[in-house]
Amino acid sequence: MKIVSLEERGFTVELKAKLGKEIILFDGAMGTVLQQRGLKAGDVPEKLNIENSKEIIDIHKSYLKAGAEIITTNTFGANALKMQEIKYSVEEIITAGVENARQAVIELGVDAAVALDMGPLGELLEPMGSLTFDEAYDLYQQQVLVGVEYGADLIHIETISDLYEARAAVLAAKENSNLPVFCTLTFEEDGRTFTGGSIRSMISVLEGLGVDGIGLNCSLGPEKLEPLVEEVLEYSEKPVILQANAGLPIVEDGETVFKISPEDYFKPLARLYEKGLAVVGGCCGTNEEFISLIADNLKNKKVKERNVINESLVCSPSQYVNLAGVNVVGERINPTGKAAFKQALRNDDLDYILKVAVEEVDAGADILDVNLGLPEIEEKEMMVKIIKELQGILDTPLQIDSSDPEVIEEALKYYNGIAIVNSVNGEIEVLENTFPAVKKYGAAVIGLTMDDDGIPDTAAGRFEIAKRIVKKAAEYGISRDKIIIDCLTLTASAQQEGVKETLKALKMVKNELGVKTTLGVSNVSFGLPARPVLNRTFLSMALYQGLNLPIIDPNDEEMMAAVKAAAVLNNIDQGATEYIKYMAEVETNSAKTENSQEKNKSHDL
Amino acid sequence: MKIVSLEERGFTVELKAKLGKEIILFDGAMGTVLQQRGLKAGDVPEKLNIENSKEIIDIHKSYLKAGAEIITTNTFGANALKMQEIKYSVEEIITAGVENARQAVIELGVDAAVALDMGPLGELLEPMGSLTFDEAYDLYQQQVLVGVEYGADLIHIETISDLYEARAAVLAAKENSNLPVFCTLTFEEDGRTFTGGSIRSMISVLEGLGVDGIGLNCSLGPEKLEPLVEEVLEYSEKPVILQANAGLPIVEDGETVFKISPEDYFKPLARLYEKGLAVVGGCCGTNEEFISLIADNLKNKKVKERNVINESLVCSPSQYVNLAGVNVVGERINPTGKAAFKQALRNDDLDYILKVAVEEVDAGADILDVNLGLPEIEEKEMMVKIIKELQGILDTPLQIDSSDPEVIEEALKYYNGIAIVNSVNGEIEVLENTFPAVKKYGAAVIGLTMDDDGIPDTAAGRFEIAKRIVKKAAEYGISRDKIIIDCLTLTASAQQEGVKETLKALKMVKNELGVKTTLGVSNVSFGLPARPVLNRTFLSMALYQGLNLPIIDPNDEEMMAAVKAAAVLNNIDQGATEYIKYMAEVETNSAKTENSQEKNKSHDL
Ligand SMILES: [Zn+2]
Ligand SMILES: [Zn+2]
């Protein structure tokens, strides 16, 4: 495998320097232009790279003449799965595709980059389809390797509607090249991708994986996509890309047509330019006229500055949790001290574990901790299996609870979202073993304020460890937003003076280090009577101190009630809306329970 | 009435200057010396002031020769109640008594002060006896006025075993003279007075009333009294006085004898001198030999410095509450919003109110708030009546809850202990109307952080009002230990952002002003569902912030449980002893309730 370094390719360096500072112009459609030029519906456009390279080069040249600075290879579907039906190999198609684009650039003698185009694989991934994540990765990897070898300047992943598939593609691109990676997803008018993914989750996941440009393409005209692009501009720190369609495709007299004129196409782009759009081009239905009009108006213009809302989210494709708020982490997926759970793990009884998870979510957990540590099972395999199952049936973000860096890395790889890693501690070796994967997948990470010498007695001692964790994280490029410090709840019956130190440390690390905080709560009452009273009193205190992520049993109504009440008192749940809703549900549920008990009673009589 | 100013009497000025800095020597017994000299048991010794003044002067002189710097008039029982049985008036007896003592001083030409001696009245006060507090006051006032007029140098109240009686005497002395006032109580070997009063309550009450010297006399020998005197030395800021007996009186051959020798008597005094004793003399069984021996060893010696433990207590005679801890104030004696309570007040149904009080105490209230504000009743009369009833049946300290300075003053006058006044606020007029009585009776006082302009929105605004209250209090000689600031719980449903300001202000006033804190809690949840959840969550937060005096319904087990749990978590209830005890009681009680319900059930069947 020959990966061409950025240094060897001048334009890519220039592109990178320009990206996000000056507008970069993409080309427009390939497929619909080919159809206009006579390609029949059902024909495979990628074949033309070999069978009619002149036509392809001609289209590339028309975009270059219009002003495009990046042209996209005619390789949208050039993956081994889709190419089964034709006689050419992926390598042949992609080689020809890159060469055609390069040829156009050379013939015109312009400065332009060649983007290796990678579209969806054409089959749904698990759990909706049968394609595994690893298979998807392999398919994309093959394309990337060929593209890199034959000199693509960047990798452009586009028209993806499943975030999991985008993850496989981006990972394959990042792990097998040094090229800039752009990724644009396709959204429906309701602001979701076909598989339910949201803008905010897309931003978190793709930024977490380190893409160089992020945005939307295809499906709708630019006016319909405008509010969605605005959301990306509001929340993403990366250069924002838009390649809209020339409107929705309409079938007239058996032909697919796009009704938006270049002028109408440009109007929303002009508005989005004012809001900070950085990379712009066209998708289906656009042609060189569209690009030419954009070039006339925007080429080389400075990208407008944005005030990005910098949030720290964990997410599944469709659901996100802002770590700055107060969110309940369900603690029940954990075999420690639970015979039935252990038995389920030993018996590979996934239903049992999924049932626990569903109960936690129904009770209001915002995040689920997943701990499968049991000596007699293969933790790594089981973790991946359970994560796949959980993300198949639930939208709640997950927290990977393991002390084994390999388990953590594998879990992060297969988790379709941004997870929390639980946990690292102040030991340098632990940090060095775990942080690379945390960084790679953009995960959040819990740091325990303990190290080889145990848990410091004082808040100041625990603060020092938190500082060490934050500093080491920075060396790996992990920002403070992604760090959650656990100041460690001590047991009042054994270390009573330490209980207050935990709460003191919590406020210190939060205010002075600007990190988020978590605590497992129930340990505080170990060995004392009326444990729920101590637990909820301690929880209330910790929430007052600014606890973000209480790790509790969400099926304990009293604990949940304390969380909801604290949010009212801390002026987080403004107007007490959530509190009132929660209490009404609790009442309804208990009324139901009573009713059904009543019924059972009369049944007995 | 002619009150001789201190300026007119040189010795008193000198005495005051010496007090607490150099040892001051009192004289020894009068009564037992007279018996040794032939006074028959049953005879009234005070008669001898008139009928045998030579003998009295002679005894005084013997003490002066032995080195006494204060001699005590032979007026121990010279009150109108006891003097009914003799033909002389109180005025005649006291006049003669003071003149005899003065005569002895003049004859010997020494510098010595004449102390007007006032003993117990000889009848028990309400509720144990029938004597009212006002009657007791009047009896003492009569003595004081005569003593002052005839030139006593100080007032010495002694051998009192009822703190209420001591209060009447000290108040009469303070309100009717400018003389130094000493007060010594008589304790049993168990550390209590005959009526159950404790050393700590004595200290608080007498210091609160502004006595100039405090201590113990009579009943036991100095060795038996030593631990009690040590406790006074440990906790009282006032010069400490001891006039012990020469041992327990023993009847031998029909004669009362005291067995301790001057040498044995002195040994404990020498030890107590090392610990800071300031005023020393003798009681029953002592004579000039005892005083002479003390003088040989201690006269004019410097009083040793003490490290006094400076506590802020509120108390009844037998029970005290340290305001520095966390103590529950029962809120239920209050007609606001309670029809039955209002009706009880209107019907003068004291039993109803007492029943509420007993329930609160049984549930664990440490202090009872007493609010009787109802427009149609005479608040002042009712307040005094209820306070007398409450202190007759309960030992729990009281909190006088009224906005009328007259009601407060009258309540403080009749309250046998140190009460909390609830409340003043930041209005200067309110402070000026209320602080004189607070100072006079040594009460603690709650200051609300509001004024004519209402409640400030911010913690800083409330802190400013607290500062103003503390500053104004200092002008009246009220120290910070006596000040409890209420930062005012706002209603989350109406002023949600203000809830946190209250908790912030609480910590500010506590840490920066060094005052104690209180909060009524339940207001926070007004207008929201599941109020107990909000109340106990808010309470937990406030306790973490350092709340000293939650004002709550102690019969609400969840609220009490939160208080007990917070004390464990804040490391106040060390070893969780109180918590475990409380939870065991709750369990026992609920088991009892269940059992009795079970019984009722089987009864029904
Ligand atoms: Zn398209
Ligand atoms: Zn005596």
Ligand SMILES: [Zn+2]
């Ligand atoms: Zn005496």
